[in-house]
Amino acid sequence: MGTLFKILVVEDEMIIGAKISMQLTNLGYEVTGLLCRGEDAILHMEDNKPDVVLLDIQLKGKLDGIETAKQLQQLSDTSIIYLTANSDEATFNRAKATKPAAFISKPFNQLDLQRAIELSICRRDETDNHIAINNNTPELKPFILNDCIFVRSFEKMMKVPFKCILYIEAERNYCRIHSIEKEYLIVITLKEIEDKLPANYFLRVHRSFIVNISHIDEIAASHVMIAKKTIPLSANLKKNLLLRIQKL
Numbered sequence: 001m002g003t004l005f006k007i008l009v010v011e012d013e014m015i016i017g018a019k020i021s022m023q024l025t026n027l028g029y030e031v032t033g034l035l036c037r038g039e040d041a042i043l044h045m046e047d048n049k050p051d052v053v054l055l056d057i058q059l060k061g062k063l064d065g066i067e068t069a070k071q072l073q074q075l076s077d078t079s080i081i082y083l084t085a086n087s088d089e090a091t092f093n094r095a096k097a098t099k100p101a102a103f104i105s106k107p108f109n110q111l112d113l114q115r116a117i118e119l120s121i122c123r124r125d126e127t128d129n130h131i132a133i134n135n136n137t138p139e140l141k142p143f144i145l146n147d148c149i150f151v152r153s154f155e156k157m158m159k160v161p162f163k164c165i166l167y168i169e170a171e172r173n174y175c176r177i178h179s180i181e182k183e184y185l186i187v188i189t190l191k192e193i194e195d196k197l198p199a200n201y202f203l204r205v206h207r208s209f210i211v212n213i214s215h216i217d218e219i220a221a222s223h224v225m226i227a228k229k230t231i232p233l234s235a236n237l238k239k240n241l242l243l244r245i246q247k248l
Helices: 014-026 038-047 063-073 089-096 109-123 190-196 235-247
Strands: 005-009 030-035 052-056 080-086 103-107 148-153 156-161 163-172 174-179 183-186 202-206 209-212 223-226 229-232
Touching: 005 014, 005 038, 005 148, 014 109, 030 038, 030 063, 038 063, 052 063, 063 080, 063 089, 080 089, 080 109, 080 156, 080 174, 103 109, 148 183, 156 235, 163 229, 202 235, 209 223, 209 229, 209 235
Parallel strands: 005 030, 005 052, 052 080, 080 103
Antiparallel strands: 148 156, 163 174, 163 209, 174 183, 202 209, 223 229
């Protein structure tokens, strides 16, 4: 499916942690580990580079979640999302001082989890020196999940659902995503993004174009039409397109 957003789960209750891991996998994320001790999370961080750590404040071992977060932040710029029950004000203030991306209060559902992670993705660019601040300069790499892609727009990472993408156009080492609402320029080659996008949505029809099959309005001898845009259709790729259309 492509490069997935990587998440480490550090949860005191392993049954709860296993459930969270399953939810994350269903949402299209890569779970790098499921741990119950802060000490183990620190060792894990040295060999793995998760984008986000879901961190229970109450942990087994000598380190609680807050102390664990402090040490993790010294090793990496990973985002911290705290999993909390009913914490007292002093504990909350300690946690807040570590500047987490989000808090999730227990019990929570999959939607709560998804929103917190998406919020952390959008906030990563505030401290990420690898992402350009100027909107005219694209981000280094997009985040591609199971049903959407996160791309830079001004000073934010914007979620673009696959169903809203009309087609993708190559521009040398960049790609321009044409969605229903707007366009986004990203630093990735067409070949790279082709390998990462789900085949049930997208198909390459030309050396410079990938299309969202569900948005095709017309197929002609040498082109397809999407939203009144004429997109060239290579003769050697036309057969693949017709076969895919028949399967819809």
